[in-house]
Amino acid sequence: MERYDVLIAGAGVTGGMIARELSRYNLSVCLLEKENDVACGATKANSGIIHGGHDPVPGTLKARLNAIGNPMLFEACRQLNVPHRRNESMVCAFGPDEEPAVDRLYQRGLENGIEGLEVITGDMARQLEPALSTQITKALLIKNSGIVCPYSLTIAAVGNAMDNGVTLKRNFEINKIEKTDGLFTVCSANGETVQGEYLINCAGCAADKIAAMAGDGFYTINPRAGEYMLMDKSEGGRVSRTIFQTPGKEGKGILVTPTVHGNLLTGPTAQAVDSGDSTFTSAQQLEKIQRLAAKSVPGVNFRQVITSFSGVRSSVDGGDFIIRMSDKVEKFAHVAAIDSPGLTCCVSIAVYVVDMLAQAGLKLTEKENWNGTREDPLAFSKMDMDQKNKVIAENPAYGKIVCRCETITEGEIMESLTRQPVALDLDGVKRRTRSGMGRCQGGFCSPYIMKLIAQHTGTDMTAVTKNGGSSYIAVHKL
Amino acid sequence: MIKHDIVIVGGGPAGMAAAVAAYDRGVTDVVIIDREDTPGGILRQCIHNGFGLHKLGQELTGPEYATVYAVKVAERGIKVYTGTTVLSVTQDRIVTATGREGIVQIQAGAVVLTMGCRERSRGALNTPGTRPAGVFSAGTAQKLINIDGYMPGKKAVILGSGDIGLIMARRMTLEGAKVEAVCEIMPYSGGLTRNIVQCLEDYDIPLYLGTTVVEIHGKKRLEGVTIAQVDENRREIPDTRRYIECDTLLLSVGLVPENELTIAAGISMDRVTGGAIVDENCHTEISGIFARGNVLHVHDLVDYVSDEAERAGCGAADYVKNGVQAGEYIPVKAVGGVRYVIPQHINRNATGEISLFMRVAQPSGKARITARQGETILATATKLKTAPGEMEKLIIRPGLLGTGEITVEIEQL
């Protein structure tokens, strides 16, 4: 049986970043993920905001990890070549009733030790962002906040961890955990087993189930879905900053933000759902997004929507992250209830967890040859014409455009199939290359990409899936 | 930088017809650029018949029709860059393209844009529900079946009764799938009557008008859809929901001219057609850049595409030989029941016949479509019935053109 020093349950941004952090040391680490790819949980579908840190209640773990995590994440994005931008954000008040909320958030930000906060008038806000509603009377400007592509970040973190020796097992849905002689034996739904001395639970919405399996299920995750609408790039320039509303009776409010890829994102809503898999959208919520987004930025053209989607928060009563060693099960670490601002905190959580494991007895000796950087997967697209022609001369596949909406070449698709963590399905290729993310949403390129996947893996087109499991695309050969 | 007199962007039926026409007009240095490995565009996957009746006087399949033009192109020795995607076109007509041989830049004397159109996607419909595999645009499914040789599913619902949806209902049935229903949100079908008869009625496939898909179900692969009736404002009528089990949903919900290059080049666009604003020679507002075919406005018959594209080819050839034609432009306006007219303006000094193409906004019975300039009737035609799905055409005879705005309108008879 395979045996590791550390097992990590869940390859979202939390598990992925912890894996990368652990890969610095002489340890054997294995990341266990139930899906066919990394970043398929909350990490796939969220706002992608690197929060400034003004929002969490002072004194909480969230407040602390956000404050230190913000600059740490910017640094990691640079090392890992992940698309990100410090685009600043604003929390807007609509009229005198909401204005005190802006002042409260400002005070809270100061208490949390956040720099670069400024309270501005509605007119100043509109000077910075001319598309803002005339109803906005006051705003909090947050200069240290930014945007990042959350799944690119996780793919890069896991890829970098793998380059430094970490193992990733996919389609490994943990359904049993035993502990004997100081060793965890972890079994998957399809009968695989691995052993490890330490087990870190980063299973997102399923963290309560994993904790219960390990014998310390003291919390319940209350999954809360958030729906979004993503607009074509033609809407991407509507605003430059992320525009929040003050928290009100309809939750934290709907934001309007550019994405690092140049689209415009609106959402999220907030409603209780059954599980982390409840990622459906509903007419009612999509209607609400349009109404509330238009409140901040009246000009948003919702006819330019290219897709809608939903992500599920792994919230708990009390609201703070649960990050601690188990009181009951030795060497079992809870990293649970990582809802917003979990993405922002991924690096600070990882460092915090590794410290915690060290205190619990994990021996950390640094690798001599650890390399924390990862080559830019978008390198080709950033080249000038002469450089591109050199690459094409060596590998003509880089001359062939496969995805016309996003201008992605066959060479880049092949890269996504060969570079760790390799893409195994259409969605995996899409997240790594952006092929199929444009306005035609894969209508033209998906058959061609299916063919490339089939050729590369030596299977038939009928074995190619959208996202693993039974998500096959072609049912039989004619 | 390479130089060519005319560069044609897109080697579908429009591009090939334009190339041949330009060549025959005396400009022989014409090249076609196409991203696929074989020219022919979307026709290559349209293996059903019904092409060429008007233009070639015989009923051909899509690939056969494309071959007729590919042969004409080859006979003239017109170079086709295949597997080559145009990345940009500038206002001074520098065309940048990439292919397996590398990135090339061409200085063109004139450019003809014939990039065709693409299908609207599920995302654009914003249909609520889950996001499983098994939801395809009808054209993607058609490509999977006809080009790649794979069935996309066994039990299908088709949303949209445009021609591609109808053709695919028949195609899926012929290949052994069960088509449960074709749903159309409008109270009438957007497809040609002959397709409704030959593709649905002949196979007992139900067509539900005023009905749409309101929810998509299934985790990994599609498991079913909920359909519901809608009112005249396309809003769901309560208590009309119905679940249909299926593993495939084909979307045939409209075509969008693929004008990313056109827009990036800064060419003025018509918001109704989604294509460029052109004159009677398909000349856009940028000197030396022409546009025709489905990139200009979506057609129902390829025959008209070829016909019109010949104009663009001739226009480009004349431009290369003589430069811009002098003269002021007369605007052409769609009014009263006409959705749009192409061209959007006409050169006052235009000679020869001028064809106007238009679509009506609503289906109607007997009606007359008339083009007027002030009091003068430039052209008129009486139709037994009209429908948004069928393009209409008027021809202005030589010598009739005066001054002032031209209006095109429809009157019920």
Ligand SMILES: Cc1cc2nc3c(=O)[nH]c(=O)nc-3n(C[C@H](O)[C@H](O)[C@H](O)COP(=O)(O)OP(=O)(O)OC[C@H]3O[C@@H](n4cnc5c(N)ncnc54)[C@H](O)[C@@H]3O)c2cc1C
């Ligand atoms: C709507 C929404 C908006 C958000 N916006 C922001 C934001 O703007 N900024 C920000 O900082 N944060 C934001 N967040 C929070 C952020 O997305 C999360 O904190 C972060 O993605 C959590 O990552 P994770 O790895 O902990 O969880 P997940 O990404 O959910 O990962 C858990 C993983 O565990 C796997 N797993 C589950 N069960 C098992 C099992 N039995 N066996 C094996 N594997 C299993 C899952 O498949 C999944 O891959 C948002 C969250 C949501 C939902």
